[in-house]
Amino acid sequence: MAEFFRGLRGALEDKPLPYVWVPEWHESGHGLHLHFAVNTFVRHRLIEDVWGRGFVSIKRITGQRHGAPKVEGARIAARYLSKYVAKTFDSEDLGGRHRYEVAQGFQPRAVRFTATSDDEALERSIDLMGGALPARFWSSAETEDWQGPPARWVQWT
Structure with a gap:
């Protein structure tokens, strides 16, 4: 590529x-x-x-x-x-x-912040995105054979 x-x-x-x-x-x-x-x-x-x-x-x-x-x-x-x-x-x-x-x-540009829980991290992310709710949320907890540290992914449309 x-x-x-x-x-x-x-x-x-x-x-x-x-x-x-x-x-x-x-x-x-x-x-x-x-x-x-x-x-x-x-x-x-x-x-x-x-x-x-x-x-x-x-x-x-x-x-x-x-x-x-x-x-x-x-x-x-x-x-x-x-x-x-x-x-x-x-x-x-x-x-x-x-x-x-x-x-x-x-x-x-990376935007970094800390949170003490998933809910707080999601709340901060929503604020950074102007209050829009995400269209999709994925968590490594949903993947039975996940081998790495806990991970989250959120998508806005």
Whole structure:
């Protein structure tokens, strides 16, 4: 994937190219494909040429209001990709692969806080998300053979 995005950035005149990609197992369970988003329109043919490894399907993520701040479009793209990140919690192991990856230099800012309970952590998270309730919550306690320390994951749509 790093090679693909270097090639794509090169084809776009080496301008900084923020992106995020998420792998997903094919429905058959054989092989991975990926979903990705960038902050600019890229022609289908250019993606095919740079990818050079088979089938390419693209779609423009819609829903942003005309004249809305760019962050609105980013949130729409994040909602779209979060569906695929969420699926990896319910599917087979990704074999050490990342659940998602972002372009170097464009990693999201970490927001750290401490809490003394799951409920307090969830309450603080809801406050940080502007009071919106999460659409999905996952806990390692739900996974019978979980081997690591307790983990939680919350998704907002």
